[in-house]
Amino acid sequence: MSANELMPFEIVNSQAAPHLIFVCDHASNALPPEYGTLGLGPDAFKRHIAYDIGAADVTRAMASAFAAPAVLATYSRLLIDLNRGADDPTLVMKLSDGAIIPGNAKAGFDEIATRIARYYKPYHDAIEAQIARARTASITPVLVSIHSFTPEWRGAKRPWHIGVLWDHKDGRLALPLMAALRQESDLTVGDNQPYAGELENDCMSQHALAHGFVHVLIEIRQDLIGDGAGARKWADRLVPVLHKALAHLNSSPTKDAPMNETTRTEIEAAAFRRLVAHLQARTDVQNIDLMNLAGFCRNCLGDWFKDAAAERGHDVTKDDARARIYGMPQAEWKARYQKDASPEQKAAFEKAHKNHR
Numbered sequence: 001m002s003a004n005e006l007m008p009f010e011i012v013n014s015q016a017a018p019h020l021i022f023v024c025d026h027a028s029n030a031l032p033p034e035y036g037t038l039g040l041g042p043d044a045f046k047r048h049i050a051y052d053i054g055a056a057d058v059t060r061a062m063a064s065a066f067a068a069p070a071v072l073a074t075y076s077r078l079l080i081d082l083n084r085g086a087d088d089p090t091l092v093m094k095l096s097d098g099a100i101i102p103g104n105a106k107a108g109f110d111e112i113a114t115r116i117a118r119y120y121k122p123y124h125d126a127i128e129a130q131i132a133r134a135r136t137a138s139i140t141p142v143l144v145s146i147h148s149f150t151p152e153w154r155g156a157k158r159p160w161h162i163g164v165l166w167d168h169k170d171g172r173l174a175l176p177l178m179a180a181l182r183q184e185s186d187l188t189v190g191d192n193q194p195y196a197g198e199l200e201n202d203c204m205s206q207h208a209l210a211h212g213f214v215h216v217l218i219e220i221r222q223d224l225i226g227d228g229a230g231a232r233k234w235a236d237r238l239v240p241v242l243h244k245a246l247a248h249l250n251s252s253p254t255k256d257a258p259m260n261e262t263t264r265t266e267i268e269a270a271a272f273r274r275l276v277a278h279l280q281a282r283t284d285v286q287n288i289d290l291m292n293l294a295g296f297c298r299n300c301l302g303d304w305f306k307d308a309a310a311e312r313g314h315d316v317t318k319d320d321a322r323a324r325i326y327g328m329p330q331a332e333w334k335a336r337y338q339k340d341a342s343p344e345q346k347a348a349f350e351k352a353h354k355n356h357r
């Protein structure tokens with residue numbers, strides 16, 4: 001790295017508790033001095049091919065509002081695209097809008113390896129360092145990636161104000177976020193628009209999907225955030241929406257959904273299996289104590305199993321049914337764990353039976 005070079009990433013609020021970690025892969029249109037302009041004219045650096053216009057301002061404002069750390073790229077995607085897997089063929093773009101990028105056209109294996117080592121890896125390591133900080137503090141972080149998109153593509157206007165990009169493997173935050181955004185009646189919200197959010201080894205799949213962390217990628221249309229005022233306005237607008245989505249996330253997504261018959265049966269069965277496992281572990285608990293206290297014992301559970309099976313046309317013998325509860329034949333359990341009943345237990349048993357008759 002030459003003396004004039006910056007670190008390839010910038011961290012905002014580096015000491016803030018990393019409950020939320022913001023990332024902005026396409027924050028900057030700058031290049032390290034040794035790369036000059038990659039042979040491109042100055043106009044190229046004002047456009048989307050160099051960076052996501054407005055995304056850095058939105059990221060900084062949101063990180064500030066949430067008092068959260070943010071990792072922002074220092075260099076342009078023209079140098080290396082941080083939102084790609086290291087083996088992606090578009091990692092270093094040779095063409096942009098159909099025109100050759102002279103400074104990239106001849107970049108071979110060695111040059112790409114150099115850019116990965118100097119600019120790509122440190123950026124991704126910086127994100128992992130924030131995740132490591134979270135782990136040290138026993139925090140499970142949520143990752144939010146901020147991008148922007150052009151208002152037009154190949155002559156067609158893009159209708160969305162904002163897009164939520166996500167992988168169908170994990171919609172824990174994307175779904176409540178889209179629901180919250182759609183409550184804002186003036187917004188057109190893209191679901192995996194203008195791009196699909198399932199790019200293998202992109203930034204969110206490397207740092208969030210791979211670790212199982214809740215995450216989302218937000219794309220905002222550039223004309224809305226192209227100046228500082230617009231970016232601040234949109235950050236102000238998104239902060240409560242993201243809060244709402246995060247609050248929804250904390251409650252189970254299926255909490256309010258009606259439970260279907262199969263699910264209910266599975267849950268009941270799971271509770272029954274846990275009861276049986278508990279009784280198998282607690283060999284100190286005697287059947288006579290269960291009977292005296294609660295009027296049932298392991299044998300009763302076995303008999304209830306037998307009755308339930310018979311109602312459904314399954315002929316399970318009494319011994320088989322009881323063995324399911326004991327985890328072994330009843331006689332074996334009795335030999336191993338059953339203690340002689342004390343006179344007090346016997347007296348209590350007599351009394352309990354009398355009361356139940």
Ligand SMILES: [Zn+2]
Binds near residue numbers: 026052
């Ligand atoms: Zn982007």
